[in-house]
Amino acid sequence: MEKFEHSAAVTGMGMSEVGRRLMRDPMALTVDASLAAMADAGLTREDIDGVCTYPGMVPGAGGFSGAGAHDLMDTLRLKPNWHNSGLEQAGQLGSIVAAMMAVATGLCRHVLCFRTVWEATYVQLQRTGQIRHSGGGGRLSGGMEWRIPYGAASAANWIGMYCSRYMHDYGLTKEQLGQIAINGRKNAALTPYAVYKDPMTMEDYLNARMVSTPLSLFDCDVPCDASVAFIISHKDTVKDCRRGRAVGFEAVGTANTERVSWDQGDLRYLTGIEGAADMLWSRTDLQTQDIDMVQLYDGFSFNALCWLEKLGFCGVGEAGAFLEGGQRIARDGELPMNTNGGQLSAGRLHGYGFLHEACVQLLGEAGDRQVPNSPQTAIASSGGGVPGSALLLTAP
Amino acid sequence: MKRPLPMLTDSNRFFWTSGADGKLRFVRCTACQNYIHPPVPVCNNCLSMEQEVVAVSGRATLAAVTVNHQMWIPSMEPPYVVGIVEIEEQGSVRLTTNIVRCDESDLSIGMSLEVEFEEYEDVFLPVFRPLATAIDSPSGER
Numbered sequence: 001m002e003k004f005e006h007s008a009a010v011t012g013m014g015m016s017e018v019g020r021r022l023m024r025d026p027m028a029l030t031v032d033a034s035l036a037a038m039a040d041a042g043l044t045r046e047d048i049d050g051v052c053t054y055p056g057m058v059p060g061a062g063g064f065s066g067a068g069a070h071d072l073m074d075t076l077r078l079k080p081n082w083h084n085s086g087l088e089q090a091g092q093l094g095s096i097v098a099a100m101m102a103v104a105t106g107l108c109r110h111v112l113c114f115r116t117v118w119e120a121t122y123v124q125l126q127r128t129g130q131i132r133h134s135g136g137g138g139r140l141s142g143g144m145e146w147r148i149p150y151g152a153a154s155a156a157n158w159i160g161m162y163c164s165r166y167m168h169d170y171g172l173t174k175e176q177l178g179q180i181a182i183n184g185r186k187n188a189a190l191t192p193y194a195v196y197k198d199p200m201t202m203e204d205y206l207n208a209r210m211v212s213t214p215l216s217l218f219d220c221d222v223p224c225d226a227s228v229a230f231i232i233s234h235k236d237t238v239k240d241c242r243r244g245r246a247v248g249f250e251a252v253g254t255a256n257t258e259r260v261s262w263d264q265g266d267l268r269y270l271t272g273i274e275g276a277a278d279m280l281w282s283r284t285d286l287q288t289q290d291i292d293m294v295q296l297y298d299g300f301s302f303n304a305l306c307w308l309e310k311l312g313f314c315g316v317g318e319a320g321a322f323l324e325g326g327q328r329i330a331r332d333g334e335l336p337m338n339t340n341g342g343q344l345s346a347g348r349l350h351g352y353g354f355l356h357e358a359c360v361q362l363l364g365e366a367g368d369r370q371v372p373n374s375p376q377t378a379i380a381s382s383g384g385g386v387p388g389s390a391l392l393l394t395a396p
Numbered sequence: 397m398k399r400p401l402p403m404l405t406d407s408n409r410f411f412w413t414s415g416a417d418g419k420l421r422f423v424r425c426t427a428c429q430n431y432i433h434p435p436v437p438v439c440n441n442c443l444s445m446e447q448e449v450v451a452v453s454g455r456a457t458l459a460a461v462t463v464n465h466q467m468w469i470p471s472m473e474p475p476y477v478v479g480i481v482e483i484e485e486q487g488s489v490r491l492t493t494n495i496v497r498c499d500e501s502d503l504s505i506g507m508s509l510e511v512e513f514e515e516y517e518d519v520f521l522p523v524f525r526p527l528a529t530a531i532d533s534p535s536g537e538r
Binding site for chain 1: 399400401402403404405408433434459460461462463464465466468469472474476478479480488489490491492493494505519521523
């Protein structure tokens, strides 16, 4: 099958420092990650002819939006043929797919993609009065009006409801769900940049304070400060890049087949991912048993559970049994999952962390946390609840 | 207790002020009778733009629920219960809302509920309490 995915490759990866309350300008983080990605690819800023990011500059988004495409273009004096940003994409990794299309169509040779968050610092600046809420007392619109008046102000509430329904329908236990968080913490111990590395037992997990039933503290990811960047290049340029080899793309899943809504769609699992999962498999001959590892979006533990199930690694309603004991998803298990600790422990790199980890592992550059036996394939996903996407990646 | 409130517009005012007479209302397509929520000017089933606002029974089924324990909004002291309810007339029409007058231990997916309203400024927020006399016990699998 001839497909645009084969035209693109990841030639460079970069990551800024990652942490809680770094008190650094988010543009500084963005520049760190971007320059690191260029250096990793053996490129300079003159080589960059595309820029793409999620979500771009979103007014009022606080620490969720650290730098826009225009900000970075001007800061680094980039001269792209094409650039793009947006919140309304197929997950955060939808911006990677846009970059792949730009190189596949010939618009660009090397697209710099980045995602910057500074949520921990932003909250600290608010607490200390250095950033003030603008407005306040205003009325709600744009979708929020249907949830916020009821105090359903966090994704923990919205996703907690789906998780409660799933537990009711399929008998998932809190202990089974907890394997996702515990596995992440175990993996994060070997990830230099991870925010939380201290060992966590099942008892620790079960005793953590409740946020919104059934989700407790360790079911929720860690807001942090970080920027992650990639160079998405045309495959013809790979031989001229620093490694001379690169992670490739086998298939993308970006379809959205459901209500774009937190309450009007199917309530039996998180919406926004089924279409993406089905589309991914429709674009490849590979099957679940051919996948050597998964890096699945875990803004909440339940997100990752839904991806496991919708991608077909287990049957409908069987994710609890699949996760039981946690061995299957361990780094040395049959399906290593979130090998950097995921967002639950490594930090909310917001989608881009999963692609970063997949690339590092497929290149065999993961050091102490390297998945054994030279993994050849990986799936990275983003989204859930909101429209998501999945990428099937291949080793060089 | 204060709440963050919706901005009232020509499309949603009927909904957020409907409780003034104790009734819950939705937009319904006059061509195919499909209830449409949130209100949009076209039927997402048949694409007709002819629609009317109709009162419903106010009865609903609890489809998903969470007990929130963390403070997000300074004027809303946790814990409080947030649920998604399916209205009796059409299960695909749902509201995210508060479940009130119900002990946490009595909450169960599939339970029957009925609407009541909490008035804040010019808004009547529909919230749901357990149905006084449970008529039936839906399984929650619709």
